[in-house]
Amino acid sequence: MSLSQKIFEAGVVGAGGAGFPTHVKANSKVEFVLANGAECEPLIHKDYELMLHFPKEIVKGFELLIESTSAKKGFFGIKEKNEKAISAISKKLNGKTELTRLGDFYPSGDEFELVYEATGRLIPPAGIPLDVGCVVNNVETSYNIALAESNIPVTQKFICVAGSVKKPSSFFVPVGTSFKDVIDFAGGTKVKEFGVFIGGVMMGHLTFDLNDVVTKTTAGIIILPIDHYLIKRKNQPEENWHRIGKSACDQCSYCTEFCPRYLLGYQVEPHKVMRSLGFTKTGAAFWNQMAELCCSCGLCTLYACPEDLYPKEACDKAKIEMREAGMKFIQQKPVKVHPIKEGRRVPLKQLIMKLKLQDYDVEAPFNSKSISVSKVNIPLQQHVGKPAEAAVKKGEIVEEGQMIGKIKNNELGANIHASIGGKVKDVTEKFIKIES
Numbered sequence: 564m565s566l567s568q569k570i571f572e573a574g575v576v577g578a579g580g581a582g583f584p585t586h587v588k589a590n591s592k593v594e595f596v597l598a599n600g601a602e603c604e605p606l607i608h609k610d611y612e613l614m615l616h617f618p619k620e621i622v623k624g625f626e627l628l629i630e631s632t633s634a635k636k637g638f639f640g641i642k643e644k645n646e647k648a649i650s651a652i653s654k655k656l657n658g659k660t661e662l663t664r665l666g667d668f669y670p671s672g673d674e675f676e677l678v679y680e681a682t683g684r685l686i687p688p689a690g691i692p693l694d695v696g697c698v699v700n701n702v703e704t705s706y707n708i709a710l711a712e713s714n715i716p717v718t719q720k721f722i723c724v725a726g727s728v729k730k731p732s733s734f735f736v737p738v739g740t741s742f743k744d745v746i747d748f749a750g751g752t753k754v755k756e757f758g759v760f761i762g763g764v765m766m767g768h769l770t771f772d773l774n775d776v777v778t779k780t781t782a783g784i785i786i787l788p789i790d791h792y793l794i795k796r797k798n799q800p801e802e803n804w805h806r807i808g809k810s811a812c813d814q815c816s817y818c819t820e821f822c823p824r825y826l827l828g829y830q831v832e833p834h835k836v837m838r839s840l841g842f843t844k845t846g847a848a849f850w851n852q853m854a855e856l857c858c859s860c861g862l863c864t865l866y867a868c869p870e871d872l873y874p875k876e877a878c879d880k881a882k883i884e885m886r887e888a889g890m891k892f893i894q895q896k897p898v899k900v901h902p903i904k905e906g907r908r909v910p911l912k913q914l915i916m917k918l919k920l921q922d923y924d925v926e927a928p929f930n931s932k933s934i935s936v937s938k939v940n941i942p943l944q945q946h947v948g949k950p951a952e953a954a955v956k957k958g959e960i961v962e963e964g965q966m967i968g969k970i971k972n973n974e975l976g977a978n979i980h981a982s983i984g985g986k987v988k989d990v991t992e993k994f995i996k997i998e999s
């Protein structure tokens with residue numbers, strides 16, 4: 564069986580982003596393969612811990628991908644500050660791979676940034692790394708590729724639990740574990756009332772539902788007190804974002820001046836998206852093509868805007884509205900890096916201060932103990948593409964690692980496996996519930 568087929572069978576998807584099925588990447592032919600160990604979301608340290616403790620597996624998966632794509636070279640991106648991880652990984656790399664030492668900036672883990680830093684190439688507007696002969700994988704995805712090669716499917720997710728918890732830490736949990744079980748394993752919260760950021764405070768989402776579950780793409784779980792600045796900002800009703808923006812934006816354009824995509828040379832100008840709010844009656848139903856190439860990094864809303872407005876959210880809404888209206892913006896000029904780009908990078912420490920997270924900026928060491936979980940609720944859609952179709956029925960007994968959700972061979976998607984052994988308690992269109 565080819566590596567790509569093994570990856571497909573094992574249900575490997577991008578562990579650090581939207582969950583793009585990895586077998587598609589393994590099946591392509593490229594010049595360069597890049598490992599993304601940048602990890603730039605504040606407080607999340609799971610990739611760092613994984614690189615420290617599992618360098619052999621990560622490098623094995625990375626090199627397997629270099630081989631399967633016939634790439635002539637690999638680049639391994641790690642932040643310069645993470646000396647221990649650099650040392651652990653470097654010892655395992657062969658001569659075909661160059662280490663790309665990254666500065667401690669946000670968002671240095673963005674694929675467009677990483678490809679440019681490592682290769683000097685600029686991905687075309689609205690393009691993907693493949694367009695410039697590159698494939699990029701998060702380091703945990705590389706780890707999962709190594710397991711897939713030995714026919715071990717993805718049943719565990721490596722996550723970081725941080726913020727207002729008693730034991731900030733990084734550990735493996737079965738896919739489908741509830742946030743409640745995960746938080747308990749990290750010693751419980753330090754506060755009674757709190758909100759939970761899933762995937763990070765910059766690009767993740769806020770939830771108050773502890774029955775939500777860990778998926779193959781959950782990177783971090785950040786707990787913050789209910790009265791924290793970030794909870795208050797994210798918890799504003801959506802209609803307020805645009806209504807307040809309509810009246811309070813003074814068009815200073817800081818949001819654009821700090822936008823990492825704008826600085827790389829893409830036509831993203833959030834201040835113009837905010838300007839278009841002024842032409843609507845209520846701040847609803849607007850669109851602006853300057854949102855199209857935004858990557859939703861959140862810097863404009865959470866760092867740049869002196870008025871605490873919501874340009875990122877305006878861009879998100881404009882993108883949706885334009886898509887619904889069947890409009891697509893095509894960049895009109897060549898992509899050219901802004902001469903001031905280096906001077907406008909946002910140091911992570913500065914971002915953490917701005918977000919009022921400095922009290923939570925601590926290590927999250929690897930906890931090798933196994934979490935004990937008696938029930939999981941496994942989503943059938945944890946990836947880009949079609950949801951998997953349930954391959955088991957209510958009442959069946961399944962073993963850990965058994966395929967329970969299947970993708971038909973020619974469709975884009977990823978297979979799903981039982982993360983614990985036990986009885987199938989329920990099967991819906993969206994979830995398979997298993998209890999041991």
Ligand code: SF4
Pocket residue numbers: 818821822823824825831832833856857858859860861862863864874875878
């Ligand atoms: S979220 Fe804001 S800063 Fe980030 S890419 Fe979009 S417009 Fe630029």
Ligand code: SF4
Pocket residue numbers: 811812813814815816817818819833834837867868869870871872873874
């Ligand atoms: S930074 Fe804030 S106030 Fe300035 S243009 Fe952007 S949204 Fe408006």
